[in-house]
Amino acid sequence: MDNGRNNQDWRPTASLLALTKNAAVYRWIREFFEQRDVLEVQTPVLSHAGTTDRHIESFCTKFHSVSAEQSSQMLYLITSPEFHMKRLLAAGSGDIYQLGRVFRQSELGAQHNPEFTLLEWYRTGQDHHQLMLEVAEFVNGVLSNCADYTMMEHEQLSYRTVFRQHLGIDPLADSTKTLRLCAQQHGFIASEQGAGGDSTHHDLYLDFLMSHVVQPKLGQGKLSFVYDYPASQCSLARLSNEDARVAERFELFLNGVELANGFHELCDPQQQQRRFEQDNVMRDASKQTPVVIDRRLIAALTSGLPDCAGVAVGIDRLLQFILSAKTLDDVLAFPFNRA
Amino acid sequence: MATYTTNEFRSGMKLMIDGAPFNIIDCEFVKPGKGQAFARVKLRNLQTRRVVERTYKSGESVEAADVVDNEMQYLYNDGEYWHFMDLQSFEQVAADADSIGESGKWLKDQDMCTVTLWNNMPIDVVPPNFVELKITETDPGVRGDTASGGGKPATLESGAVVRVPLFVESGEVIKVDTRTGEYVSRVKE
Numbered sequence: 001m002d003n004g005r006n007n008q009d010w011r012p013t014a015s016l017l018a019l020t021k022n023a024a025v026y027r028w029i030r031e032f033f034e035q036r037d038v039l040e041v042q043t044p045v046l047s048h049a050g051t052t053d054r055h056i057e058s059f060c061t062k063f064h065s066v067s068a069e070q071s072s073q074m075l076y077l078i079t080s081p082e083f084h085m086k087r088l089l090a091a092g093s094g095d096i097y098q099l100g101r102v103f104r105q106s107e108l109g110a111q112h113n114p115e116f117t118l119l120e121w122y123r124t125g126q127d128h129h130q131l132m133l134e135v136a137e138f139v140n141g142v143l144s145n146c147a148d149y150t151m152m153e154h155e156q157l158s159y160r161t162v163f164r165q166h167l168g169i170d171p172l173a174d175s176t177k178t179l180r181l182c183a184q185q186h187g188f189i190a191s192e193q194g195a196g197g198d199s200t201h202h203d204l205y206l207d208f209l210m211s212h213v214v215q216p217k218l219g220q221g222k223l224s225f226v227y228d229y230p231a232s233q234c235s236l237a238r239l240s241n242e243d244a245r246v247a248e249r250f251e252l253f254l255n256g257v258e259l260a261n262g263f264h265e266l267c268d269p270q271q272q273q274r275r276f277e278q279d280n281v282m283r284d285a286s287k288q289t290p291v292v293i294d295r296r297l298i299a300a301l302t303s304g305l306p307d308c309a310g311v312a313v314g315i316d317r318l319l320q321f322i323l324s325a326k327t328l329d330d331v332l333a334f335p336f337n338r339a
Numbered sequence: 340m341a342t343y344t345t346n347e348f349r350s351g352m353k354l355m356i357d358g359a360p361f362n363i364i365d366c367e368f369v370k371p372g373k374g375q376a377f378a379r380v381k382l383r384n385l386q387t388r389r390v391v392e393r394t395y396k397s398g399e400s401v402e403a404a405d406v407v408d409n410e411m412q413y414l415y416n417d418g419e420y421w422h423f424m425d426l427q428s429f430e431q432v433a434a435d436a437d438s439i440g441e442s443g444k445w446l447k448d449q450d451m452c453t454v455t456l457w458n459n460m461p462i463d464v465v466p467p468n469f470v471e472l473k474i475t476e477t478d479p480g481v482r483g484d485t486a487s488g489g490g491k492p493a494t495l496e497s498g499a500v501v502r503v504p505l506f507v508e509s510g511e512v513i514k515v516d517t518r519t520g521e522y523v524s525r526v527k528e
Contacts (some may be wrong), residue, residue: 055374104374109368137479188394189356189401207374212394216369235373251372261372314372 018323020331024146025319029119032141038095038121043084043102049294051083052077052279053235056183056293058106059114072149077103080312081120082236083297086265089122089308090300097121099315110319110327111257113336122310128237128248128264131309132156132225135252135260139223145328147322154223162226166214171206172245179205186213191193200282203232218253226251237263238274246280252313254278254321262311269301341403342440345378345395353385353404353455356393360385360457369394385455385462388440404457411448421446423454423461434461442466444499445517466517471510471526472496478515480508490522 012019034041059077078084081098088096102118123131136154143149163171169182181189183205194256218224227250231239234247246266266272273293280290317329329335343352348366361382370376376397383390384417385404395401411423411432419427420433421443432454438461445466477493478507493503493513501515503522505527514523 053373055370055376106409107368107370109370112368187392187397190397191396196456204375207371208377208394211374212379213368233373258372262462 005253009073009145009338011338013329013335013338014331014333018319018325018331021322022319022331025142025315025322026099028142028145031137033097033121036095038097039093041085041088041093041096041098042076042100043081043088043098045103046075046079046080047084047294048073048075048292049296050291051284052291052293053079054083054274054279054282054286054288057288059103063196076291079104080118080311083121083294085120085164086297086308087300089124090303090305094111095121095123096315108151108282108336111320111330113316113328115336116328117315118312119315120310120312122265122308124306124308126309127307128227128262128309129156131262131264131311132250133251135262135311135313136223136225139252139254139259139311141278142318143322152222154225156227159226159230160228162214162218165208166217167209168212169209176202176205179209185209188212203230206230206233215253215258216256219255219257219259224253226253234266234275235261235263236266238266238268244307250311257317258314259317259321259323260311260313261283262309264309265305265307267301267305267307269298272301273298341405342400343403344400345397346524348378350450353406354382355402355404356382359387360406360462361391362463364390368397370397385457386509388437406455406457406462406521409454409456413448413450416441416443421437421464423452423464432456432459432461434464438462439464442517444495444497445470445472445515447472447497467521468499468516468518469512470512470517472499474507474509475502475505477503479507480506497506 005328034167056079058079061075061077062072063075064072064275080102081100085096085098097120101115101117103115105114107114140151156188160170160172163169167182169178180203184190186209188208228246231245231247231251235249239247239248240248250262251258252260276293283290316328320328323331325331348363350363350365350430352362353360363380364383367379367383372378372493377394378397379392379394381390381392405506408423411425414422414424420435420441422433424431424432440479447470447522450467450470452467453465456460472495474493475496478491490502490504493507494500494501501520501522503513507513512526516523
């Protein structure tokens with residue numbers, strides 16, 4: 001019986017309906033941005049620099065030159081087109097978007113495929129609050145044009161608010177010990193080392209509580225935006241001027257699934273350089289390979305990135321929602337196991 | 340001490356948690372886009388049979404339960420214990436109702452089962468995927484009806500009750516899938 005099944009693994013796992021919906025969504029996306037005068041761009045998938053983010057690992061490969069003197073060069077497959085797109089913005093491109101594949105090592109599950117489709121766009125002269133509104137229009141547009149959904153309401157809640165609502169704890173003020181106890185109550189098994197009190201573990205407990213307890217309750221019949229993430233999870237967002245404990249970053253949740261992540265972008269080259277270096281120090285400490293820092297991005301920021309906000313939307317997950325599919329396999333023609 | 344990292348987690352794997360052996364039923368990869376990866380597992384406590392959900396940081400090591408899976412032959416039930424024998428060593432073990440759990444209703448003398456031993460004590464018994472059991476009681480068959488849907492309940496010699504097609508009669512032997520509890524076919528004797 002198993003042999004019979006293996007002989008069938010050349011077949012796509014997505015239905016023809018799913019492929020048709022996929023094509024409709026792509027068409028609609030291009031129309032959406034054309035109407036709004038946002039320029040479609042293409043940037044490299046192979047890059048000389050990678051992301052230093054400690055929780056995102058890049059696929060690495062090598063370029064072998066034909067001339068023998070030059071040794072081979074290490075290359076990263078992009079985990080997001082962000083760095084290249086910011087270089088275009090710094091060069092004066094104006095508002096841009098890109099629809100393409102990105103690659104992330106070790107991410108495989110019902111909601112993860114190591115290769116997936118990201119839609120990323122940038123709006124100059126906007127902050128993350130303005131961009132959240134456009135993301136809501138975008139998602140509502142896709143759902144009503146490519147599926148039979150009526151317009152969904154959207155809500156904007158701060159990270160602090162959702163933690164207070166669903167857990168009764170304050171992610172910005174409560175101690176790491178309080179977070180750990182709360183995480184353990186919800187089924188998290190903290191290891192011996194994990195019982196320590198440093199900032200890494202603080203974020204570990206926050207990530208657990210967010211992904212296992214808060215997130216499943218978000219986006220039920222509406223679009224839930226969560227904004228003002230803790231500064232320790234700022235990624236490439238700028239810190240808030242009013243409250244330095246939070247970063248101007250947001251995420252969108254629909255039906256308990258993380259659908260988008262956006263920033264009011266950090267424009268300060270020195271701060272960006274420091275964050276990259278800090279990431280690499282942490283990588284070193286946790287026996288992860290340090291990553292080549294993107295000096296061209298830093299140069300672009302130095303030259304001047306316009307004030308802007310950017311967001312990345314997971315298109316495969318959006319399709320998963322449209323088709324009420326349990327796993328990504330139902331929307332990808334050939335998921336990882338059949339690639 | 341043997342350990343598994345969360346990346347090796349598979350259903351059926353046995354872990355030791357707080358001094359008790361657990362069996363992994365299901366494992367799920369959870370990861371926020373910009374955050375830490377986790378392994379969310381559904382586990383059955385092999386002593387209490389209770390199912391719990393636990394989450395580990397991805398990459399964490401967890402102690403493996405020091406258990407042995409043995410192919411053993413089911414001998415008999417003395418009313419309190421189910422007795423099994425290792426056909427190589429002729430060693431016998433007795434499992435109580437807790438460790439037998441739902442499996443008891445599929446057991447027939449001389450069937451080979453997977454018995455999980457912990458400190459030489461049986462804590463889990465998995466019956467063969469397919470068993471052949473005689474029907475001891477069911478409503479009379481409907482003549483001529485060979486394929487219609489619906490079906491009726493039938494009690495088997497081992498005590499299990501399964502849904503069978505209407506044409507199947509009392510006294511007949513049927514093949515059942517113990518993983519789903521579903522009727523597969525009639526067995527001609």
